[in-house]
Amino acid sequence: MATVVLVTGGTGLVGKALEHIIETEPVGSRFGKLPNETWIFASSAEGDLRDPEQTNKLYEKYKPTHVIHLAALVGGLFKNMKYKLTFLRDNILINDNVLHASYTHKTTKLISCLSTCVFPDKVEYPLDENKIHSGPPHESNFGYAHAKRMVDVQNHAYKEEFGCNFTSAIPTNIFGPYDNYDLEDAHVIPALVHKCYLAKKNGTPFIVSGTGKPLRQFIFSHDLAKLFVWMLREYDDVEPIILSVGEDEEVSIKEVTDAIVKAVGFDGHYSFDTSKADGQFRKPASNKKLLDRIGGFQFTPFEQALDISVKWFIENYDTARTGNNKKA
Template structure:
């Protein structure tokens, strides 16, 4: 019987996968297969920075398939402040998971990367061939290099041992169960939390940066369905970008406007242009994804504002726990 282990199972994407597996009909395109077991592991199941604890987790659950989501993650300013920590801890996590997947004869491993692995100076749109063609942006130095090494290791494990290891590269993810901690959340959950507090307190809503940078966002539950598709149908060692199309880039100003609407904030807001913007844009091509899905896949991305409404509703309903976020999803 197949056993699918999801590392980082209590995080944003892990909980989206759980939602999909729990709500899609058994045996359907994105549902679990008959007799299949899904395990959503958290740091309580073992510290993946420790090889012994990682191996113990594999020996306990005996996974035939692994979706590796666990990572030390954080927002722009956290990444800039703790470069070595992000580099070293993520290298340890990834190396232990890949090695255990090999030694325990896991049938298939899918790791989750990020578009921050791509070079800073690169021609756009980003595609899967450009990962190693130059250094990443300085603001994501540690995390990006650690994630790049997963792709290097996937190829090495395949060439030396024939392992079926691959990786997904999502664009900016958002949704229920995100990290809404004000200090180290990514852009959408941070802005949702700030906007909610401004509404509750009757205070101004101030957004860091100019509002001009452009991003592609993917709803976590859409991404979860694509992970299930990869689990069933994608066996190429080469990574694949999971994203909406380039034509769906939105500015931070557009994101903020949508958040203001979803939260129901009636006050005025402004942009603090003294704060860093990060990369201005990094559009990624989903051409390979669409080709592999095929014209009759029936897969559709959730419209941005609809997905944002779901996310904001979840945050407000779970405010007491959601507001503190999760520092680690390992």
């Protein structure tokens, strides 16, 4: 039987990375496309997943046997704080429609993408898969976090009631080509890349908020894409799995910034504004479960991955999501 893999949110950061891996890995290899397998990367233009009717039409059109569900309403800290109900409601609708359509259309397997913000605010580190529901999420994004947590609850309910093979992945901070570089709304790496690029272009100082000391785990989107392919082929457990580099691969914001300065080729004045808040010092996540299951995986070295991302941004500046071109 032919396999049809539908990727929702297929034109975003992770969707584009999946498309890249599927097109470049050898057919039939561990992370490659299988013979007689079709991949469809659907964007929001193909259907509003908040609407059950449009979601059903998408399933009727492509008849997916497998779904990687990446579509979500996402935003930076400011948007999450301002629009808590919108983030809660839109994501609940999207997820409920995708999960239910996967059930009614007898999809063989569904993998949804969660986020480390689902974890409780007050929690013992490192984060691991058993701690998702052990306390309320951080106040700043409780709408988004609760909507994402519900996916895990629904996965278990669909499995118990109907035997569905639904699961979820929890990536740490993702970066790579096709990221969102809008300065008002970007995550730390794309925001710093864009700021550094503008400082170089305009001959102005590059000033970074905070001390540069906080530590984060970053996963390159191409590595994450391979891990999604691995999950599709080999991971059949309803329990979620953290997709991340190890705790020993945390990098400081200063190391990130140094690498960006080098990759952009910026040689102007560069400093940290220590009067600005740092945010949480570290929030490490354990990838022990992943490593136990996958049996060996080569993560791209951070600086190499960053070089690829920065090069992509500079070459595609006019069409990248920078906030200068709101239609993008």
